Amino acid sequence: MAKIFYPDFFNDVFGPIMQPGSSSSFAGVSRIARVARHTLISEPAGVEILFNPGEKRMRSLGNLMEDRGLLGGIQDFLPDDERLFSAHELARKAGIPYSFGELHEDNEYPGSITFRLTGRAGEESELVGASIGGGMIRTYRINGFPIEWPGDTYALLVWNLKAEGKNRLQSFLEGSTAQEALAETKNVRNEKGQEALFLEFSEAETAEAAGRILEGHSEYRLLPAILPVVTTKDRKPQLFKNVEEWRGAAAERNISFVEAAIEYEKRFSGWDEKKIWDYFEQIFDILDRQIHSLETIGYENAKDTPNLPIYGRAYDRYLSDGKGLEDPITQRIIRSAMAVNAKVPGVKIVPGPMGTGGGYLFSAIDAVYKAKNIPHERVIESLIVAAGLGAVAYTNCQASGNSGCVGESGVCCAMGSGAVTYLGGGDGVQVEHAASMALQASLGIPCDPITGGKEFPCITRTIRAAVTAPLYADLALAGIDPLIPYHEVLFAIEENRKRSTRALLHDGINLAPCAQDCQKCFQAEQMKGKLRYTA
Numbered sequence: 001m002a003k004i005f006y007p008d009f010f011n012d013v014f015g016p017i018m019q020p021g022s023s024s025s026f027a028g029v030s031r032i033a034r035v036a037r038h039t040l041i042s043e044p045a046g047v048e049i050l051f052n053p054g055e056k057r058m059r060s061l062g063n064l065m066e067d068r069g070l071l072g073g074i075q076d077f078l079p080d081d082e083r084l085f086s087a088h089e090l091a092r093k094a095g096i097p098y099s100f101g102e103l104h105e106d107n108e109y110p111g112s113i114t115f116r117l118t119g120r121a122g123e124e125s126e127l128v129g130a131s132i133g134g135g136m137i138r139t140y141r142i143n144g145f146p147i148e149w150p151g152d153t154y155a156l157l158v159w160n161l162k163a164e165g166k167n168r169l170q171s172f173l174e175g176s177t178a179q180e181a182l183a184e185t186k187n188v189r190n191e192k193g194q195e196a197l198f199l200e201f202s203e204a205e206t207a208e209a210a211g212r213i214l215e216g217h218s219e220y221r222l223l224p225a226i227l228p229v230v231t232t233k234d235r236k237p238q239l240f241k242n243v244e245e246w247r248g249a250a251a252e253r254n255i256s257f258v259e260a261a262i263e264y265e266k267r268f269s270g271w272d273e274k275k276i277w278d279y280f281e282q283i284f285d286i287l288d289r290q291i292h293s294l295e296t297i298g299y300e301n302a303k304d305t306p307n308l309p310i311y312g313r314a315y316d317r318y319l320s321d322g323k324g325l326e327d328p329i330t331q332r333i334i335r336s337a338m339a340v341n342a343k344v345p346g347v348k349i350v351p352g353p354m355g356t357g358g359g360y361l362f363s364a365i366d367a368v369y370k371a372k373n374i375p376h377e378r379v380i381e382s383l384i385v386a387a388g389l390g391a392v393a394y395t396n397c398q399a400s401g402n403s404g405c406v407g408e409s410g411v412c413c414a415m416g417s418g419a420v421t422y423l424g425g426g427d428g429v430q431v432e433h434a435a436s437m438a439l440q441a442s443l444g445i446p447c448d449p450i451t452g453g454k455e456f457p458c459i460t461r462t463i464r465a466a467v468t469a470p471l472y473a474d475l476a477l478a479g480i481d482p483l484i485p486y487h488e489v490l491f492a493i494e495e496n497r498k499r500s501t502r503a504l505l506h507d508g509i510n511l512a513p514c515a516q517d518c519q520k521c522f523q524a525e526q527m528k529g530k531l532r533y534t535a
Contacts, residue, residue: 003184003200003231005152006238006395008268009276011227013390013415014283014350014358014383016135018079020290020343023351024400025064028131030084031226032113032139033073035129035151038223039142042121046097046535047074050114052106059519060451061100062527063307070113071098079135085345092533099532109140111402125221133400133407134353137226144190145198151226153183153200154207158220161197165217172213173199181206183231202232229269236267241395242487243432246388250428257428258381261388280380280387283350287362291336293347302342306526308455312338329367330467336363337466341459352415353390353399354408360462361386361416364469368420378423386419389435389486396490401447403497405461410442410493413465414486417472424477432486434476438468439489444496448508450515452522457509 007013018027037044049070051057061067071087075094083090091098103114112130119125129139139149142157149155158169172178181203188196201207204225211222239260240246250260265276294302294312302310315338318324324331340349340359352358362383369379390411393399399411414435421434442465449458484492509515 003152003233004235004237005150005231006268007391007393008229009265009384009387009391010269010279011152011229012134012136012353012394012399013387014352015228016079017228017282017286017348017350018135018355019082019084019345020347020349021069021355022064022066023135023353023355023357024131024133025066026069026084026355027079027135027351028069028133028137029066029113030069030073030077030079031135031151032127032129032131032137033070033115034076034078035073035137035139035223035226036115036117036125036127037074037076039115039125039127039221040117040119041123041221042119044074044096044117045120046118047099048114048116049098049100050103050116051101052110052112053102053104054106055111058100058102058531059523060449062530063449063451063522067100067527067530070100074098074115074117080348082346088530088533092535095535097533097535101531112140133398133402134394135351139223142221144192144194145188145196146190147186147188147198149198149200149223151223152229152231153202154204154225154230155223156199156201156207156210156220157196157223158199158214158218159194159196161214161218165214168213168217169197169210172210178206178210183233200231202230229271232270234270238395239264239267240392242392242485243389243428243435244485244487246392247428257431258384258422261384264388264391277380280383283358283383284380286348286350287358288366290347290349290359291339291363291366293344294339294342295335297344302344307452308341308343310342311455311459312342326467329371329470332367332370333363333467333470334463336366337463341455341462352386353393353411354401354462356462357408357412357415357465360409360466361412361419361469363466364416364420365423368423368470368473372423374423382419382422385422385431386415389415389418389431392487393490396487397494398497403447403493405445405447405458406439406442406493407497408447409458409461409465410439410445412462413438413442413468413472416466416469417476420469420473421476424473426473426477430476433480433482434472436482436484436486436489437472437475437480438465439486439493440482440484441468441472443489443492446508448510450510451519452526453515453518 068087072084115127128141181201183200186198299313299316350358393411417434417438418431
């Protein structure tokens with residue numbers, strides 16, 4: 001049986017719920033490292049974390065806290081665990097030697113990370129996997145076995161299976177409980193010709209029960225489901241892949257544009273409408289606390305870090321002196337966006353699509369709905385509209401830094417613009433027009449955070465994404481047609497990504513001499529003593 005898997009509102013778009021930081025370089029790497037930790041049967045006694053040398057990732061390691069994410073995942077911390085920020089100190093306290101480095105040569109998986117682990121019981125393991133954007137992961141190999149697994153199920157890798165174990169497992173899998181929970185079965189072989197079985201279940205209890213019956217009859221590892229919406233064999237095909245199909249699905253079923261988006265999620269998750277709505281309410285609460293975090297703790301109480309000053313403090317002082325040039329809605333958006341940028345430890349966030357993207361697009365939603373006294377129910381519906389636009393983006397392009405900043409702040413701006421258009425009374429056509437205009441304005445921008453550059457140029461682009469959402473909403477509501485459908489702009493993003501001959505992450509503004517000086521300073525000072533620890 002083959003799984004059905006496509007972009008989801010809670011797995012891809014508004015996910016994962018996490019500590020503040022990059023969804024790919026903080027939450028995503030912690031997730032793949034957590035899978036690596038579960039390839040051991042005992043507590044970690046040492047780990048090597050290795051990158052492809054041709055990708056030169058060591059030169060920016062730590063800039064987006066990926067070092068802490070990786071070490072935190074090895075210690076089994078979830079993406080929303082505040083202990084991630086102290087991963088180095090906690091690993092050393094636990095006596096876990098670690099090192100970051102490079103392979104001798106690039107492997108066959110671009111962007112991957114290789115983990116070589118030793119357990120306290122003396123066992124060794126190796127995992128090759130990657131954070132592929134938006135908190136999503138892909139596990140390529142475990143101990144040489146090719147599994148190609150995104151962490152969407154509770155998995156069981158079985159090898160050295162003895163005859164008695166094979167009989168026990170077959171009998172178990174033929175039972176009704178296993179049949180209901182079994183999502184997929186793969187027979188895999190490593191380079192040495194050794195065979196293994198990779199079983200995926202939609203229920204943790206069933207995977208654990210399968211493991212128990214194999215005790216003494218095989219080697220096996222239980223791997224946790226990483227994604228909040230777990231795959232089941234009852235999943236239905238994707239309802240729509242672009243906004244035109246989305247509108248068509250609504251018309252065909254004689255339901256609203258928002259109801260069609262909810263139907264999309266029902267078909268993926270199998271959840272009922274109440275559970276879906278409640279999850280969006282949870283997202284609303286997290287985003288609301290995030291955008292008001294600086295006001296809650298006090299601008300003067302917020303602490304600068306070596307990598308990130310509290311820019312919101314300077315903006316608050318500026319407005320308090322009566323010097324603001326923007327209108328009240330724009331000022332409110334900037335205030336909220338500055339709180340998002342502050343990345344206050346302990347204040348949970350929801351990506352959309354990048355790590356802090358949910359907070360940026362919600363900054364625009366919050367300012368507009370409060371200025372216009374829009375009911376709460378419609379605000380939740382606007383988040384559902386944003387999720388639909390995000391799912392379309394993930395369907396048609398890599399909505400991540402792999403596509404450049406357009407795949408992050410650009411898609412964030414498109415989602416926010418569509419959501420604000422809906423708040424303003426727009427229909428599905430106008431929502432698409434706003435999203436298309438926002439995305440067109442972001443085409444061609446590389447993903448080029450300055451290593452040690454204190455959030456530049458990211459902060460200017462993400463705040464621009466937030467403050468321009470009402471602009472594109474107004475243009476769409478005024479009846480302006482941007483000519484290019486939203487999904488075709490996404491197609492253009494993907495084509496540009498495929499044809500690019502440059503390493504987007506390290507070009508762009510990073511070609512400037514001053515940016516290169518920032519990188520050298522960062523490596524010499526902030527990452528000093530953090531690349532290797534021997535207990």
